[in-house]
Amino acid sequence: MKQDRRDFLKKTGCTLTMTALATQMGHFGLMSAIAQETKDKAEALVPSDYRALVCIFLSGGNDANNTVIPNHNDGTISNYTAYSNARSGQGLAIAQASLAGTSIAVPRMGNLAYGLHPGLGVQVPANNIVNNGIHELWGMGKMAIVCNVGTLVQPTTRTQFLTAGWPKPFQLFSHSDQVSQYQGGRSDTDSYTGWGGRLSDMRTSPDNPTGLIPMVTSISGAQLFTAGQTTLPLAIGTGTLGTVLNPLSPNNTGTAMRTAFNGLRAVDLDHDLQAAASHITDSAMSANAVFQTNPYDPTGFPATNIGNQLRQVARVIKKRTDLSINRQVFFVQLGGFDTHNNQVVGHNNLLVQLSQAMRAFYNEMITQGLEDKVTQFTMSDFSRTMNPAGTGGTVGSDHAWGSHLFVVGGGITASDFYGMNGVNGTPYPHLAFNTGDDADNGTGARGRWIPATSVEQYAATLARWFGLPDANLVNVFPKIGNFANTNLGFMQPPAA
């Protein structure tokens, strides 16, 4: 990292002063030291291709039960009737007829039909409806669904779960803790760092030896996912790149003021909080210098929050050569999924936004010739109770556990369901209360599916495609050893 920044200054002759550089080395020399160690050890070849992972976090806990729905009445497995019986009385079930437009045949399920939430299909033309949504990608073989994924300390059956003392993720069903376990990539304890950040810690030196920005970029502020031990992510908003980190220069105050602005960050570093603040500003100023060149504006994105975020990712990816970067991890976020009430309309609005934005981004990657090189994937706090909360117009659902996640891009193996099998011998959970996959016990059981697949297994499959060697899986996912299968098969092999 130290080398990279110095090279950067030489190359660009940018406005960042040497004193500002000293700031970073002064206090965060500790980071450079680590990066340097990694570099010395790993003399791997710099990759010849580009790859990026784009994490789309559905904040609040997406109701997976209404996202991927059985659209069959096969008697041997949870079917539409089982789904409908659990939810229609309170008004939360989606009518089977509405699933026709988003029906998919699933090889792993013996080609039985499943329906996606109608919001993921073709929409009535309106503002911010700009494409046919992500359902269409299934038929094109560009979308995988990983079923019943969740936080786990180790593989867990219902009997084990109900046994006192069995290791469980701490504070199941609590937003903040489940988010931090999903993003932290371990569920047995609290984390200082996230798995996106640790992936970057491992791969920055070998993959981006001359990169001008960090491997990780967040378009949604500071997030645990993006923080590594040595990785401080870049966080940017959705404005054009030339403006997004460029300080205003008021009233002709000239270069002396900018010099002082930069110089102040090189002094008084003996105070940790001040040094941390200075370091973050330094990081912004270096990225800003690069962002001033070669503007690019992709089209075809919906003017929604998530659309703007993914458009920004596309802008940064377009600058990959200027940034001298071969591997990138992005984080974007769509909030509002904590649908304890008013779910029917609210959830549909969210999924339409998600689907439109993901599809637009996929299309843009085709334009950039990167559809096989960039993979979008979703994560969410948890799924929601099968048994609704409330009833009628304001019906919603409460916090639950295992969730279905989407992976989109040309890097997937084939459109199918993936993940470990649950009690019914498939990755799709058994939709019944107080039995099977239900973590709840007793007459009030509400259907919180025990995940068959852990976050680590899901993430490790993605990280391997990204280029993380098997030997380093444990560095990024400390508890991966608790799970026998670390490759769920939905991604193609890493670059040769």
Add this chain to the structure above:
Amino acid sequence: MFSLKSHALMRMISVSVFVLLSSVIVPAQDDPDPNSPTPILLSENDSTRALAAPVGKSRRLSRTSSRVFWPNQKIQMFATNIDLLDGEAANAFRVYIQDAKGREYRFPVLDIRPSDLQKNVFEIVVALTDDLRYWAEPPVDGDVLVRLTWRGLTSNRVRLALGAMGGSIKDDPDAKPTPLSAVNAMAESTGSKEDEGPTSEAVGYRWSGDRARFLEQATFGASPMEDYRVRRIGVRSWLADQFSQPYPSSANPYPNIPLMSVNTETAPPLGCGPQPVPNTPTYQACIRDHYQMYQVQKWFFKEAFYGTPQLRHRVTWSLAQIWVIAFPDTQQSSHMIEYHQQLSKNAFGNWRTLMYDITLNPGMGNYLDMMRSTRTSPNENYPREILQLFNIGLFMLNPDGTLQVDGMGNPIPTYDQNTVNNFTKVFTGWRDCRPADLNASCPDAVTGTQDYKDPMSLNTVQHDLTAKTLLTYPGVTNQNIAACTGCNAAQVYTYAYSSLNQALDNIYNHPNVAPFVSKLLIQHLVTSDPTPGYVGRVAAVFNANRTSPTQMQEVVKAILLDPEARGDVKTDPRYGKLREPVQLLTNVLRSFSVSSADLAGQSDGVVNGSVAALGQSVFQAPTVFNYYQPNYTVPGSTILGPEFGIYTTSTSIGRANLFATYAFNGLTLALPDRPNGTRINLAEVQAVSARDATGNQLMDYLDTKMMHGTMSAQMRNAILPAVTAVASSNPTLRAQTAIYLIATSSQYQVQR
């Protein structure tokens, strides 16, 4: 690295500039010296190597000699210049280790006790076991540097050999050996310097640094008037005065916004009539004033800028960031105002009363769904958060806020899902106040609207009547609530309210509440990473006043008067907090007599857009977890800094741009939403700037005003060339340049 004398610069005689502002009638009161002594770690006679020994050995100082130590060993080190309060113990101290690679570790202080061998010397017992656990494990390849921190002050750093003697680590530049003999000699030679006269007429007087710091903690910034007031009457009288002030200020009452019909996702807005095409100004103003937070945000900032009851406004703002509700779930400004009134009413009251009032407040009822939680469709949202976020947290705490661990070293959960389910049952059946409900009066109900002003009322048929098992803990109160079998409506009513109170007592009496709440409030007001000793002192006050109607008044006083809060200067590298956007903006604006754009009157308070861009739109936190979380650590470090949760590459530049606006032009007026605009009044600073072409007086003035005299020479040297690059014929632009550079500096961004 350390200094024995209290900062002489800070201890000076008052200048007369402020005397004319006097209008305060509270009698003057002398505060005691707020400064604590700076601890000194003792070293060998001729090097900076620590005097240290394994516990139980070498009890004589002169025999303690250089040796190599190993991880997990317990050792004793020796410190002087410490003055302990009654009950102040090991948990008031921290020991930080830095290795040759710059990595930091924190080693637990197990005990501190006066040496029975040497007067004024303390033995510090330390386990060489990292308790931050960020890096894999401490190195065992040579010397490390050790510092002792106490009450926000750091000792000198001394060497300690871990695994091996020597190695590449370098002493601090100004480090000197600190054997006891030298320390005593230094103390004698500096003892007489306390009454040095002022070096600059711009600098204040005795303990002015402490008082400015106090105002940063207790208000929205040290305005010239408030600064004068607290200088004159002292912090204790100022506090007493604040506790008795009516709230809000008489000139800025809560906006009187009527309840409007509640819009649903499926129904378009009704309260403002059908939306005209094209939109009319009247319709837009109606939406803005009723269905957005405009009115209440504007009121909030006016109170922050000009309000007299600053302390209550500040504490209420902290409470609003703990017991969070937020737009757009909180749909109308009238709903938010009612909620804010419940917070402010209880800000200096009793925590248990606050718990009850918030639980039955319809704003919270809506935000966390209790309003819709029924016997047949229970909702866990509020029950979970009243435990996790508002009162006890997830793990058992010691009385000083540190985690309890079990025999395996693992934290102990406070409750499980089953507990949440049981609390959920207790909280069923309440809804927005309806006169038809049993015993409900709903005096503020308005036909055609939902009543968000009166406490929720009970729909008796939807209250759960089964038995409940609640939290358990040592000395538990009300762990079990019996079922209500065969109860009629009147009995259900009594049962429900009685159950509610029993459940709230079950929570309130949990031993976590005092340290949990105390630490959150300390983090909001004073410092991000308080020592357990500080948390414990405040928690003890919380507990000593459990039934007092002025419990929180005592808690706030304990937080602000604690020796870890007070003092002219804090030197611990981890002391203080990043200013949140709201404080950053109001602190600077209040320093320079914030005014309307034409300087003829007051700001309209319409500045929320400025802080919203930095991740802190007032009354619009993104989730119930507030804008940032209390346990957030800075990536790439172990630095606990909640406000860093919204300090990114993006918002760090945004913070600079904030002052590109406010230091120079301010917000011009823009009708209809911004009738007055906002800008700082530069008259005084411009006059100082004009007096001295060298820029030095300007820097002195701003050092005092913005940084309570702590600006380093390096910082000043970085700024001064930019000031003098502006022609001296333009003293205003000089002043603006200097204000911009100070306000945007990391040195100012961190309040300490």
